[in-house]
Amino acid sequence: MIEFQNVTKIYESGDKKVTAVNNINFHVEPGEICVFLGPSGCGKTTLLRMVNRLIPITSGSIEVEGKNINSMDIIKLRRSIGYVIQHNGLFPNMTIEDNINVVPKMLGWDQNRMKNRYSELMEMMGLDPGQFQKRYPYELSGGQQQRIGIARALAADPPVMLMDEPFGALDPVIRDRLQNEFLRIQKEMKKTILFVSHDIDEAIKLGDKVAIFDTGKLMQIGTPDEILSNPKNDFVRDFVGDDRALKRLTLLKVRDLMVLSDRFRKSRLNSEWHGQVISVNENLKTALSQLLSAPNGEICVVDDHNKKLGVLCVSDFNLFTEVHPKDISIVR
Amino acid sequence: MSGKKTEKIVKAGLYVVVISILGWAYFSGAFQFIIDNPKDLLYLTGQHLKLVGISAALAIATAIPLGILITRPKFKKLDWIVLNFANIGQTVPSLAILALVMSYFGLGWQTAIFALWFNSLLPILRNTVAGIENVNPQIIDAGKGMGMTSKQIFFKLELPNALYAIMAGIRTSVVINVGTGALAFLIGGGGLGDLIFTGISLYDTGIMLSGAVPVILLAVLLDVLLGKLEKIIVPRGLQRTLEAA
């Protein structure tokens, strides 16, 4: 659990004062990914770096796992929080293995434990431990380097992770792949993660919660669905974009739409279905896209065992706005 | 490819030039002097090495700590002054430094060491400061964020990552020092400059070359050796990136 209470940061350079973070209040539950989202210069990085005290707080307080960070030993605090930055910050003078073992070494782990942890992390990241062990960061691709950056932050198994645009410098294809891997890993790890991004799509995809900031102020915090279906003000509405309804489609699955009605006309299912087929677990964006290209405007929904469940057509999407996160979680 | 061909021709030409210089040096009696007076040459070479070695060691022992000191946050304000001083100092011709030092402290071995020390101080100092200051701030940030103490940041990150620049500074400085060391004879420091200047004033090519050739060999040899040392000392992860720069 991370709790921000009246957190304010004022930078003073010369006689100029910049309020980078303005009286922020919210909390992040254990095991949650909270994405900080907002335009450049809105204070995301500043807020993030206050958590491991790379930037001192001007006023207010931050609590990590129930303890005020200012009352903790700064070095201990930092060693208990994983930290990942955009250009990975790998140490060029150290091998991949040494990079990953930096924090365990400082914590005084024995050789065997470090070796095992290294192999474990590399496998988790989908990289061959032996192949990379003695290599140096420059000998890796950008995507590989970023994976090592994440592995390094995870090394000592910290309960909390801070990530500042960790996928920002990667090309879209690699970024997408790493995001998926990251979600897969997080499913097992259940870390409490603060994640800075300025990409709305990334925030929707990764965040359990999304916090939107503008010039140091918290505009809205909520689940991606809440943000997309109920933007609190004009700033949030503008920021998430005119296509927010379309973006919301990616959050929902075909099954979510199905529970709402019986209008998935079983009756229209004849035993010989010749048209297109879609899995009930596919997201609604894909479903809509398939529908738009289906010759007769209908597709057949099937479950994991390829059993036909019903027929979906474009008009079913009328129900879309009525689908709410709560309904979904009940059904799930 | 014509490029390869030109390269071959240039290379061959180079060998021809070097060999003909050596051959011509031989026939002009340069090596005769060496053959006749092997002890002189050995003695002067030893003296030269001592001059260069002691002054370089002193320069390393002073310049690196000074460079580290002025890059610490506490002394950050001083680094501007020191670097400006170093920049100007490096513009001053080495002969002028030697001559000035000598005009105040008189002829002698210590004077020569002092002048050579001063002369080799600046490249090392400048490179130490530049090397430390050019360490990617993101690396330092990552280290801090991971909970490294400032001591750990210095020894594990700043120093290893600055090593390439520091070593380059030492190498430059030592190679220059071998040459300046040849001038040390003028201010009573002895060394191989003895043969060079004696040869010049006597119009004796043989004596002159028996000083000049060893000085050149010494400079090239030390350059190569320090290059090898650099490869050993500088972390391998840094060597490729910096070569490309």
Add this chain to the structure above:
Amino acid sequence: MEILEFVQANWPEILEMTLEHIELVGLAVGIAIITGVPFGIYISQKESLASLVLAVAGIIMTIPSIALFGIMIPIFSLINQGIGFLPAIVALILYSQLPIIRNTYIAIKNVDPNVRDAAIGMGMTTFQRLLKVELPLAFPVIMAGVRTAIVLTIGIGAIAAYIGAGGLGGYIARGISTSYAVMIQVGAISVSILAISIDVLLGKLQKRFSSV
């Protein structure tokens, strides 16, 4: 104060020596620019040659100046020019080549490949591209090389006095051989002032050009 008196008594000679020094350096670096810049451009287009040339130039730089002067003497005495201006200038040209060739090469290599692509895409010939795009962009770095060369040559030029090339090194040489401290100091200080002031001047010039 003795220094001031000395300067007062000998300023015409000091001036003459300074001019001689500038002439020596100017001529050497001038020739080095005329030969070094085109050569640097040439090797920037011929990669296989570049590493070799730069290595050779690097070796020349490691040759101590007095040793190089020493070698020049017997070579030039073959044409009866053993001591004096000619061997000195040739050695100085050799020295000032390296920073100029190297910086020209690096500067042209470092021109943004996108800019180069754009120029090629616009249909420029190699020569037009060099003249209109690469050289102007490379200019500040080449300037930096020239600056290094000049400062270097002023220093080495002082040593050239020992092979009879004239210039401010003359005072130092004469002062040392006659143990005349004031003369040494005047020679050393004036050559230092020359080097520092020209360095500062060129630095200003460089800033002006690189800001364009």
